Amino acid sequence: MVAEDEGALRRSPHPPDLLRLHEAIAGLFATQGDWRRAYQHLRSALDIARDGSLRDALTSSYNRRYLDERLYGPFTDAPPRAIALIDLDRFKGVNDTYGHLVGDRVLRRVADLLQEELPPDAFCARYGGEEFVLWLPGVDAGHAVRIVDAARRRVARHPWSELQPGLRVTISAGLAHEAAGPGTPTSPERQLRRADSLLYAAKRAGRNKVAYRDRQSTRLMTHSE
Template sequence: MAEVGVAAEDELTAGAPAPDLLSLHETIAGMFAKQGDWRRAYEHLRSALDIARAGSLRDTLTSSYNRRYLDQRLPGLPAARGLAVALIDLDRFKHVNDTYGHLLGDRVLCRVADLLQEELPPDGFCARYGGEEFALVLPGVDAPRAVRIVEAARTRVARHPWSELQPGLRVTISAGLAHASAGPVSAQRQLLRADNLLYAAKRAGRNKVAYHDRETTHVITHSE
């Protein structure tokens, strides 16, 4: 029986597919428990728990973080060194689903998530906020840099060769960017400000980034 347990553990370390790691750890833990090797059984159960916990914070479709992770992480981030939150929405995504089908729509969501996660600062992260909405959280950046990061993400999406997925397909995003740099700012207020700015970007014609300084709301204009 011991040989079976070692063989299974070797299979794990040899690189089993990631989706099977949870069940594999649980199986190996059961094998070691039957042998009375409680220490090694416990180690594999802890690994299974870590995998399950990490999986609960990831969006199952896009593999980006999910709303639960955002709700847990955002309130603990300090604004003293700058904290930017951008809410991003895919423009006319219902038209994509209605025209090309939900399977291609899912592929679009995955590709957009990948593009949004490029070139983020070290502590920054992307989370799927819900449906076709994503949140970019950028700790430790000043307002001008936050604008550059979000505008670069918008540009990557707009210039991506979407026709390679489906001829005629075009995908753009709109973004509302809220920035805080001093004093306590609640996560809920930060998200609400970003959401209001997102609608300003939509009203301005979509495929735009809206942000607010001390005096007024700005919408980045461009030609794509």
């Protein structure tokens, strides 16, 4: 009977909350004395609860809590690695002109665009407000620049006017990359601070740009469409 109910719930066009579903099914199996299957569903419920606690409620990207775990917790990724700090350009104007509901839709869509075409083990996290972080382990400097600038172009080319006539959205990014080499690797926290400084360089250069440091100079990827 429980198995039939479980299958019907999965086929429902409006499935209930998966966390509560697994908890309910675990309870049913427990009342039947099937502790193995009850345990399996409880483990699934715990996995869903943990994943939910690490996701941003608005954009479904990872949240600041998950990012802080990677910044300050045990970190085993080997260099080279890169971190990009991304900010929506003039986002306050979007909220002021079109309203916060449209602003929320813009944030969700930008998060989706940032998460497209990321390499394995990379992720996007909402840093706060209209800022996002791209965490890019295991890529060289040139690849990291291409990844971040491709994200910038996806956002700039997106048909925002379909959401609201006249709407245009762009992003600026600061990219901090640590090259492989001798010595103690730079901490991710320090890399994020570098990315923040480079983000301001991109903003000062006119926005809709990716700023990154190449040897001893700061170079800018410029919008050239």
